[in-house]
Amino acid sequence: MLTDLGYALRRFRKTPGFTAVAVLTVALGIGATTALFTVLYSVVLAPLPYQEPEDLVALDSPVPRLAPDAVWGLSEAGYFYFRDHSRTLTDLAAYTSPELTLAGDDRARRVTGALVTRNILDVFRARPTLGRWFSADEDRPGGPSVVVLGHDFWVREFGADSAVVGSTIELEAVTRQVIGVASRGLHLPSTQVDVWVPWRLDPLRTPVNAHFIAAIGRLAPTIRPAEAQQELAALTQRLPELFPQAYSTDFMQRYDFTTRVRSLHDAVVGEIGRVLWILLAAVGLVLVIAAVNVGNLFALRTEGRRREFAVRTALGAGRGHLARQGLAEGLLLAALSGAAGLALADAGVRLLLTFSPSWIPRLSEVSLGWGAVAFAATTSLLTGLAVGLLPLLRAGVEFAMLRDVTAGLTATPRHYQLRRVLVVAQVAMALVLLAGAGVMVRSLARIQAVEPGWDPAGTVTFELRLPFARYRSYESVLQFYRQLSERVQAQPGVAAVGAGGIPLRDFGGCALAFVEDQPTATDERPRCIATQIAAPGYFRALGIPLRGEAPTWNETEAAAAGAVVTAALARRLWPNEDPIGKGIRGNGWARPFYRVIGVTGDVYAEGLDKPPSEAVFYPMLPMAGAPLWVPPRSMSLIVRTHQNAGSAGLVGPVRRILSEIDPGIPIGRVLSMRQVMGQSLARRSFAMLLLGIAAGMALALSVVGLYGVVAHLVAQRAREIGIRMALGARGDEVAVRVVRDALSLGGVGAALGILGALGVTRVLRSLLFETSPTDPVTLAAVTVLLLGVTATASLIPAWRAARVDPMVALRSE
Numbered sequence: 001m002l003t004d005l006g007y008a009l010r011r012f013r014k015t016p017g018f019t020a021v022a023v024l025t026v027a028l029g030i031g032a033t034t035a036l037f038t039v040l041y042s043v044v045l046a047p048l049p050y051q052e053p054e055d056l057v058a059l060d061s062p063v064p065r066l067a068p069d070a071v072w073g074l075s076e077a078g079y080f081y082f083r084d085h086s087r088t089l090t091d092l093a094a095y096t097s098p099e100l101t102l103a104g105d106d107r108a109r110r111v112t113g114a115l116v117t118r119n120i121l122d123v124f125r126a127r128p129t130l131g132r133w134f135s136a137d138e139d140r141p142g143g144p145s146v147v148v149l150g151h152d153f154w155v156r157e158f159g160a161d162s163a164v165v166g167s168t169i170e171l172e173a174v175t176r177q178v179i180g181v182a183s184r185g186l187h188l189p190s191t192q193v194d195v196w197v198p199w200r201l202d203p204l205r206t207p208v209n210a211h212f213i214a215a216i217g218r219l220a221p222t223i224r225p226a227e228a229q230q231e232l233a234a235l236t237q238r239l240p241e242l243f244p245q246a247y248s249t250d251f252m253q254r255y256d257f258t259t260r261v262r263s264l265h266d267a268v269v270g271e272i273g274r275v276l277w278i279l280l281a282a283v284g285l286v287l288v289i290a291a292v293n294v295g296n297l298f299a300l301r302t303e304g305r306r307r308e309f310a311v312r313t314a315l316g317a318g319r320g321h322l323a324r325q326g327l328a329e330g331l332l333l334a335a336l337s338g339a340a341g342l343a344l345a346d347a348g349v350r351l352l353l354t355f356s357p358s359w360i361p362r363l364s365e366v367s368l369g370w371g372a373v374a375f376a377a378t379t380s381l382l383t384g385l386a387v388g389l390l391p392l393l394r395a396g397v398e399f400a401m402l403r404d405v406t407a408g409l410t411a412t413p414r415h416y417q418l419r420r421v422l423v424v425a426q427v428a429m430a431l432v433l434l435a436g437a438g439v440m441v442r443s444l445a446r447i448q449a450v451e452p453g454w455d456p457a458g459t460v461t462f463e464l465r466l467p468f469a470r471y472r473s474y475e476s477v478l479q480f481y482r483q484l485s486e487r488v489q490a491q492p493g494v495a496a497v498g499a500g501g502i503p504l505r506d507f508g509g510c511a512l513a514f515v516e517d518q519p520t521a522t523d524e525r526p527r528c529i530a531t532q533i534a535a536p537g538y539f540r541a542l543g544i545p546l547r548g549e550a551p552t553w554n555e556t557e558a559a560a561a562g563a564v565v566t567a568a569l570a571r572r573l574w575p576n577e578d579p580i581g582k583g584i585r586g587n588g589w590a591r592p593f594y595r596v597i598g599v600t601g602d603v604y605a606e607g608l609d610k611p612p613s614e615a616v617f618y619p620m621l622p623m624a625g626a627p628l629w630v631p632p633r634s635m636s637l638i639v640r641t642h643q644n645a646g647s648a649g650l651v652g653p654v655r656r657i658l659s660e661i662d663p664g665i666p667i668g669r670v671l672s673m674r675q676v677m678g679q680s681l682a683r684r685s686f687a688m689l690l691l692g693i694a695a696g697m698a699l700a701l702s703v704v705g706l707y708g709v710v711a712h713l714v715a716q717r718a719r720e721i722g723i724r725m726a727l728g729a730r731g732d733e734v735a736v737r738v739v740r741d742a743l744s745l746g747g748v749g750a751a752l753g754i755l756g757a758l759g760v761t762r763v764l765r766s767l768l769f770e771t772s773p774t775d776p777v778t779l780a781a782v783t784v785l786l787l788g789v790t791a792t793a794s795l796i797p798a799w800r801a802a803r804v805d806p807m808v809a810l811r812s813e
Helices: 002-014 016-045 076-085 120-124 151-158 225-236 249-255 264-269 272-304 306-314 319-355 370-401 413-448 474-489 538-542 553-557 567-573 648-661 673-680 682-716 718-726 731-767 776-793 795-802 806-812
Strands: 056-062 089-096 099-102 109-116 146-149 168-171 174-181 195-198 211-219 260-263 459-465 494-500 529-533 546-548 563-565 583-585 594-600 615-618 634-641 667-672
Touching: 002 016, 002 319, 016 272, 016 319, 016 370, 016 682, 056 225, 056 264, 076 089, 076 211, 076 225, 089 120, 099 168, 099 195, 120 211, 146 151, 168 195, 211 225, 225 260, 260 264, 272 319, 272 370, 272 413, 272 682, 272 731, 319 370, 413 682, 413 731, 413 776, 459 648, 459 673, 474 494, 474 553, 474 634, 474 648, 494 538, 538 634, 563 567, 567 594, 567 615, 634 648, 648 667, 667 673, 673 682, 682 731, 682 776, 682 795, 718 731, 731 776, 731 795, 776 795
Parallel strands: 109 195, 146 174, 529 615, 563 594
Antiparallel strands: 056 211, 056 260, 089 109, 089 211, 099 109, 146 195, 168 174, 459 634, 459 667, 494 634, 546 594, 563 615, 583 594
16 A cells, blocks of 8 residues: 555646645545534534533523513522422522723723622533632622632733732722632633622522523533423512512413523524534535536546556456555545645634534634644545445446457446536536525625614714713713713714613513503503613714604703604504604602603614614613612713715824823724624624635636546547538637537536525524525526636636548547
8 A cells, every 4th residue: 555655646746737626625625624614613613611520501582472582691699599409400699791991001991701609610510720719608689899810811911820829909999809819710701800800799689570690500410401490480489478579470471481401502502503514515616516526536536547547457457455555645635735724724713613603602712723734534445445346336337348448448338427517516516505595695785675763874872881980870971971972073074962771682581561551451462662862962963763752861960851663663553643752661650750752763672673762762871760770870872974075083182181081981882884884794794704615616626627628528529520520610600519518518517506405405494584494496506607707617628629630630540
């Protein structure tokens, strides 16, 4: 075998062009497949980075009668009750992960915080790298202000200095003592943590029906998630008995309220696993096409070595020896392509991490490790074996013909049968990928054609979060935003300034809406309404059309401002009536009600692929007797510029004004509304981009394979073409016949590809919007494209066939 490998290497050296094309073709397929496998393995297949992760579960509260995908967290009272009474869980920890403001020497900045109960380390079975974790006293309301640094944050910001323990930092305008450093790699699920802070939930607080807690539990030995689910569901049914002031039997029944237990891995990965498997299958199909293409090249080279094989056979070479030589060439190709593919995979992973949307969890864990190397080696080996052995599928026929060395050396139709089959297969697989990319493009175009209900042109948003220690009241928050808005409004080129939640990003939460004179019937399905706090100027800044009025600063400061509702909500709550002047509130039936003073058009704030949002916008300062939950410390400043003014120059002035008002408040994300819209479509755009790249590669490889077959057919049939032309056939007739033969191959491949696409593209259904996975327009378009490219690929061989000189062709034989 070593001798055969040396012989294969010498042959590769003698044909550098052939070698480069073959290696690069297979390497592209291996590189793309390995890059996608690396992401898939790190995100979906690899266990979570905790001790015994299979025993970790996530708890939440689905509310399917509000909306099919409505999911709440746990309530504070529910969390303590489950923690203390569950027998299927050894422990249960609570957490949330807000961005926190960290004071600095020059200016404040935002860091990712983790508010956690002290037992979360017991759930994760982790220990600090340095110092200690929170004590019981520090985890109680009113306890000392302490913080534990994340390991990466400690290394990055403090140079891994152990003397940091005992020092202080200012977090959320509160001075906190650093008591420890978390272990390397310890983070919340899907969230990289910079600082860990005790949450200090209170088991003695009056129970309320507010579900804001994310919870992670560890299963008891031998217990499975289904058993814990059964126990927690039974405990949930006791909530009305234990906490009647927060839960009622009517609430439990009407909302179909329960507690769900599922593995933490499933909770973290969610639906992304299905998307990544689809994309891996797509690039895997490209690898198959690449292997088929290179197999065709090897088969072509085998055709040219038939006389050599005849001589070897006559001298005593057996089948095994000739097969071993083909296998050696395939293995050598596998080694060269695998090495090149790994380099391409490394670049591909880096590119994917740069452009991957933030909705993909566990991206920080993605790296080209030994698992990816093993996958690339296995893929390369299988590809090399297939390529090396593919030309030998006809070995029996070749050896039978070569018993008489002088016979069978002219081309016959069955010489090309395998190559024709391979080209047909390439075309069919290319059409499947083109169809998948086509329906994704069509779906994305339909989403982008949706009128969102606001005007994104010239609008930029600045994410802000006010520290609780300095902005505890509604009045303090209101004065901050009024001062900031008025000063930014005075900047050149600014048309409007507002503050509130950003459509397509901040409309995930919801609450009940209580309507004056409309008590909800006991059998009516309750609805969770998107609820927002909007500062004056909000609707003008976003370009949302409004009938009626919007709150003003004077009305808001006087606690006399009304509410604004969307047209979709108005149509449902007050059909065939004018909603202006109607009463609505968000906390119970007690008066007073906020008066509806304005109605927007249809606003698609929860997703361009979802129905128009049913939303209510309340003023920043609540009326007496009509509470609005908590002061809106987390909002975004929204600035609209005049048509001829650019928005890029706003960042500096806004940052300067903000630092003059309160230097302890940093600016978070700065995004234009067009960027926000793009991010909302990131999941579909990401899938469409990768499918499009895979389809383009498949199409290019198919064209190359088709061109090679047609060109080889023309070369082998030169004598036949010469005879035909000598007997009177015209050049254009010969050319038409060549194109027709190519189209016959493309047509058969397209027909098979359509059948495949009808079944395969159905897996894309969850990614499509108003587009059928078997959309006939898309299938027709990609079929025409493929046949057009097929015809184009045959033009050069057809031109060469039409210019064959009969005398030269006959003399060459």
